[in-house]
Every structure is written in C-alpha cells, then in structure tokens.
Amino acid sequence: MTIEVFSMTGAKKGTWDLPEELFDVRVNEGLIHQFVTLQQSNRRIAIAHAKSRGEVQGSTHKLYAQKHTGRARRGASRSPLLRGGGKAFGPKSIRNFTKDMPRAMRHAALRAALSMMAKRKAIFGLEGYPEAIKTKDAIALLKKLPVDIGRRIVFIVAAPHKSLTLSTRNIPNVSTLLASYLNPESIVSARSIVFLEGSLEKAQEVFGKKKRDRTAGKRAVEEVVEPKKKPLKSKMLKTAVVKKKTTTTKKKKASSPSA
Numbered sequence: 001m002t003i004e005v006f007s008m009t010g011a012k013k014g015t016w017d018l019p020e021e022l023f024d025v026r027v028n029e030g031l032i033h034q035f036v037t038l039q040q041s042n043r044r045i046a047i048a049h050a051k052s053r054g055e056v057q058g059s060t061h062k063l064y065a066q067k068h069t070g071r072a073r074r075g076a077s078r079s080p081l082l083r084g085g086g087k088a089f090g091p092k093s094i095r096n097f098t099k100d101m102p103r104a105m106r107h108a109a110l111r112a113a114l115s116m117m118a119k120r121k122a123i124f125g126l127e128g129y130p131e132a133i134k135t136k137d138a139i140a141l142l143k144k145l146p147v148d149i150g151r152r153i154v155f156i157v158a159a160p161h162k163s164l165t166l167s168t169r170n171i172p173n174v175s176t177l178l179a180s181y182l183n184p185e186s187i188v189s190a191r192s193i194v195f196l197e198g199s200l201e202k203a204q205e206v207f208g209k210k211k212r213d214r215t216a217g218k219r220a221v222e223e224v225v226e227p228k229k230k231p232l233k234s235k236m237l238k239t240a241v242v243k244k245k246t247t248t249t250k251k252k253k254a255s256s257p258s259a
Contacts, residue, residue: 016195035106127197159198
C-alpha cells in the first residue's frame, strides 16, 4: 500500500510505501472501540458527590417512639427517607473509572485503526516543514494539501517539531502528535493524517509486531550445564561394612555368659 508524498511547498513529489505490519492488518472495530473507551474512561474525573446518611450533619436521636403512636417507624432525621437526610446509593467523588488492557491488545487496536484509515485513503506524507514559525505559512500549506480545512487534521512527527507545533496550534482542529504517542482515539477522530519524514519508521519501531524467536528456548535448554553428581561408594565397600557389622554382633553374643 502506498501514499502520496508532498514537499514543504505543497507540491506532489511521489509516493511512500506503508509498512504492511502497521497498515495492512484486519480491522477489528470492537478492539478499537474497547481501547477508545479505555482512553476516555482514564481521563474521566469523578466530580459529582452526594452525601450519605453518615456524612449529613445532624442528630442521631430517634425522632419518636417505635410503637404506640400510630405513625410510621422513624429513626434519625438523617435517614434517606426524610427530607434533608442522606442520599441512598448516590454518586461518589471517590469512584474510580480507570481501565486497563494488555500491551499486545493496545498495539493490535492501534494497528487496526491505522489500517482502517489507510483503506479510507486518509493518510498522506510530507517531506518536511520549514523552520519559520508562521501560522500564515501553515494555512497556505494546508490549502495545497488534499485535506479538508476545518475538519480534524493530525501531523505525526518522529521527534518534537517546534516550528510545526507553534505554527499550527492556533489553527482550529489541527494538532501535532509524536509517533511514539500514537493512539486509536487520535487516529479515528481525524479526517486526515499527515506523516512527516521519519515518523513512519519510528511508528514501525515502537508499534510493529515483533516476531517471536521460537528457537531461543531450545538454545537456552541446550546451554544449561548439568550439575556434577557426587561419586557413589562402590558396592564392594558397602558389602565390607555389612560383613564387619555381622562379625561384631556374633562376637558379642559368644562372650555373653550362659544361664
């Protein structure tokens, strides 16, 4: 799979080949959704808080007697059944919304998101960006690229790029992202993704599928040195010791006086 590449001035220069291990895998929409939900949940902060009956300030005295009044059974005024009392099962500010996923699943979700955007022809390449920090020049470049200005555009860089970041930060819906910080939410929410030179290699290095070396375990087993076994006594020595014991017992029996 290839993408179009543009120069700093916006002129078309050629094409780049996308690595198959990142941009040509099966699109698993369920896995992408799971990771996006994880990202949004981990950003969530619990603000709402309702007081329980233990947190409401007031007396714990029983309002009136349990029986012989003809009225309902009433406890303290802090009961959730009464006005001004605590809230039963209300929201708490200590609630934890964080989720977790194995690294293999997270990387697989990212590869699926990149493959989905590649199939939509929403990925482009850019050879570089000038060192001048000017928002006017950034807008002029965007007008020459095949992107929809006003929709979300993400520039992927291999290392921090000061001039690009500062030139595009005042343009609505345009942002820069490090290749090592790629995530499905930023990829899926974008209308166009522009990879700068060197960012594809960095993404492949970090998120590419590593091939397992299945012969490593066998080599490790072969290299293990067997511990030296202690030399065992010969059978001749063992029989000699047994014979000695039998002779000594016989002598003791012979020396004992008769009844």
